[in-house]
Amino acid sequence: MFRMPLEAFTQDENFPFFIQYGEHDEPLYLHAHDSYIELVIVLSGSAVHIVDGEKYPIQKGSVFVIAEDIEHGYDDPQDFHICNIMFRKRFLDLSSFDIAGAPGFQALFVLEPQQSRTKGFTSYLKLLPDEQLNIEEMIAALHTEYTVRAAGWQTMVRAGFIRLVVELSRMYDTNRIENDAGIVKLAPALAYIERNFQEEMTITELAALTHYSERQFLRLFKEATGCRxxxxxxxxxxxxxxxxxxxxxxxxxxxxxxxxxxxxxxxxxxxxxxxxxxxxxxxxxxxxxxxx
The missing domain is CATH 1.10.10.60 (Homeodomain-like)
Structure with missing residues (x-):
């Protein structure tokens, strides 16, 4: 497995964040990220996303997160333009923000990357046309701050990235998730836990939020989080x-x-x-x- 380090993009260990626009006329070889996370937004065209040897079609409006140590690449690109945003976990402790209590956040930033490890690239956010325009404007502003580097640029990049995370999480309607999306359907339960972890709750209540049986819920929850x-x-x-x-x-x-x-x-x-x-x-x- 070829590992692509974040140092290939930025040498700034004090600000482990990188954003770029990418245009792929040819397939991108399989690689894995070395201790960093990648948020990908497809801006135009289409391609085949290869994840751990399996092939999945993606197109304009596809948004997904690739966790560390997941082998992936692109094949058959057709007018394929994307935005890559790469960052280490310590860049932002996203779980400390209240957006962690939103099902969309749990689906996109927590469960989907985990599912890619176990069941492949089976679900991801698909932006509607008006959502796509909004996100592209936010990306452009974020990219400008990152490249121009005016006074306070690091603060603006952090703020812009948090805003992007919040907007994508709001746009992720978990009701659009396919029925066979596996652990991603746990998003409402994980979001409920984030909002109410200080309260008493039961397995019955949590399972009901996912429409799984209690037995299915417990199995998938353990698969997604590693614990009960x-x-x-x-x-x-x-x-x-x-x-x-x-x-x-x-x-x-x-x-x-x-x-x-x-x-x-x-x-x-x-x-x-x-x-x-x-x-x-x-x-x-x-x-x-x-x-x-």
Whole structure:
């Protein structure tokens, strides 16, 4: 497998992001990304997208995300123009934004890349004509900021990219997903978890959002995320707790409640050490809280 490093496009490790327009008159050889993600928007024409040896037709309006270590390429290009946006995960922790609670975000940026690893390139966003025009204008503005590099360009690129992610997520109507789209149909359930992870929920409730049976839901959820729903919720609570502990002045008790735990002692045992917070720091925080 030929690996294409991000360094082939940009040497800036402090700003691991690259955007370009691509025109393919000839097939593009199979390759995999080395530790970066690629967002692809097809601007015109058509081609055959080869993913792990399987062939899938794509055309103007196709939007998809290629995760790291997925082998892909293009064959039979016909007036094939695309925009490639490449970035490392650390460029933006997209899961920390509220758009993560949208089914379209979960489908396009979480589930589809995972499905490409297990079941091939079976679903992707297909833009309507008016949506295509809107996205092309946003891409043009983002590309201009990236290439001209006027004062504050990095801030503008980040802001423009976040806006693009939000708009694409809004445009992704999960009701358009084909019935055999597999794990991508989990998007409404994952979005619901993102919005309500601090609340109690049942497998029955989550499965109903996907129209799968509970047995199918559990199987596909494990396939998509590597764990069961309640384990996934615990990981999400951990991720949120660690971020709040490091980035805010909230007390441990407040963070515990925000993450769905009324017992701050239990929270401290489960989360503090995993978040790298020392028991001494926790005792100091607890003592400060007890003074009020």
């Amino acid at each position: 729903p309640m384990q996934y919720i615990t990981k999400l609570r951990l991720h949120t707790a660690c971020r709040l502990l490091r980035e805010t002045e909230m007390s441990v008790a407040e963070i515990a409640e925000r993450c769905g735990y009324t017992d701050s002692s239990y929270f401290s045992r489960v989360f503090l050490r995993k978040c790298g917070i020392s028991p001494k720091a926790y005792r100091k925080d607890s003592a400060a809280n007890s003074a009020y």
